[in-house]
Amino acid sequence: MQFGALALRVHAPDPEEVIAVLKQRQRQAPALLEQAPLALDLSPLEAEEIDLDAIRRLLSALQDENIAVLGLIDGSEQKTVAKQLDLPLLGSASERRSALRSPEKRSASDWAPTRLVDGQVRSGQQIYARQADLVIYGSISAGAEVIADGSIHIYGALRGRALAGASGLGEARIFIQEFHAELISVAGHYKVLEELPENLRGQAIQARLENDQLSMVTLR
Numbered sequence: 001m002q003f004g005a006l007a008l009r010v011h012a013p014d015p016e017e018v019i020a021v022l023k024q025r026q027r028q029a030p031a032l033l034e035q036a037p038l039a040l041d042l043s044p045l046e047a048e049e050i051d052l053d054a055i056r057r058l059l060s061a062l063q064d065e066n067i068a069v070l071g072l073i074d075g076s077e078q079k080t081v082a083k084q085l086d087l088p089l090l091g092s093a094s095e096r097r098s099a100l101r102s103p104e105k106r107s108a109s110d111w112a113p114t115r116l117v118d119g120q121v122r123s124g125q126q127i128y129a130r131q132a133d134l135v136i137y138g139s140i141s142a143g144a145e146v147i148a149d150g151s152i153h154i155y156g157a158l159r160g161r162a163l164a165g166a167s168g169l170g171e172a173r174i175f176i177q178e179f180h181a182e183l184i185s186v187a188g189h190y191k192v193l194e195e196l197p198e199n200l201r202g203q204a205i206q207a208r209l210e211n212d213q214l215s216m217v218t219l220r
Contacts, residue, residue, distance in 0.1 A: 162185070
């Protein structure tokens with residue numbers, strides 16, 4: 001699966017209106033929001049209509065509904081907004097496919113130092129390593145989310161969500177000391193709780209793409 005299948009086009013960042021629409025869609029397809037993270041598309045908004053405080057309230061409301069937001073779909077105004085909100089810029093579907101095919105096009109000068117996080121990532125928290133790898137010395141609680149444009153290393157238990165290669169890097173990997181994930185994703189290819197192999201629970205694993213499919217194997 002890929003997250004690009006579930007993009008939310010925002011015509012007005014009104015939390016109540018957006019949540020109402022999503023709940024209506026969820027009633028029509030009950031598994032909709034459990035089966036895919038969400039990417040926000042702000043392209044319908046003009047530059048003067050992009051209210052950062054309103055978008056932050058929208059993100060908070062979505063989080064309260066346990067709806068995971070991966071980042072913003074690329075557009076003319078979204079690069080600056082994504083940086084201000086500390087969210088990944090996901091790019092268009094065609095750009096993500098291009099990045100998967102040609103990761104060597106990324107410039108080394110654009111890559112940031114590895115982001116290091118000491119301690120537990122608690123429920124409701126989101127940590128994003130922009131243009132960098134992410135190393136967590138601790139566990140990720142259920143309801144928490146860690147995202148990196150590069151690879152993710154977790155020296156502890158993953159009970160929440162981990163998303164590597166968020167901007168399309170198909171070579172990204174995830175290393176987990178103790179696997180209990182709600183969702184795991186590499187370059188947009190993801191598996192949710194119900195799809196994760198039971199035999200990997202509690203194991204040390206590596207997740208990577210093989211032939212455009214998400215593969216998970218034990219490290220022991």
